[in-house]
Amino acid sequence: DVKVTQSSRYLVKRTGEKVFLECVQDMDHENMFWYRQDPGLGLRLIYFSYDVKMKEKGDIPEGYSVSREKKERFSLILESASTNQTALYFCATSDFGNTEAFFGQGTRLTVV
């Protein structure tokens, strides 16, 4: 079974804080993704990575950055959290064929 584990289920942070969301996968998948989910908007891609130290912007990268220093770990960083970044965040992985994505359990982030 593919395991995609996000470091926190719930987070509450203050405006202006630097926030780290961590994701670890145990299936040796090349591709890793960070999505944001807001009601009625589906899942929107923030950043993705196809290899260690590689990153590409998705649809909504503004206000976010990522880090992939090891194949199994992909971190999402909110440099200075704002209230409009309150959302549900999902990490996902897929193998090289990229036909099926496996999602982590999600992190509900609230910025106050």
Place this chain on the structure above:
Amino acid sequence: GQSLEQPSEVTAVEGAIVQINCTYQTSGFYGLSWYQQHDGGAPTFLSYNALDGLEETGRFSSFLSRSDSYGYLLLQELQMKDSASYFCAVRDKNYGQNFVFGPGTRLSVLP
């Protein structure tokens, strides 16, 4: 760019059959996926269609017509546990071969 359309809500009764449609617009189509998400849970993969036609997996089937830029998810013998949101997602070569997700369809199964 890409856009996907799905109905926002569908309601059906236990034991019935329901079809959730998805239309998409993209110039770089690779394939269409479907995901299920229960409240508070993570999306889970249901199917992937790269070629036209119907793919069946148990009670769920997924159909694709590339010429019509259209697909659907068919759920048969509905059960209460099928109440969830269902997302179609297009794999797009113009998008780094990544998936663009639709807004989701909320399915409510009534007893």
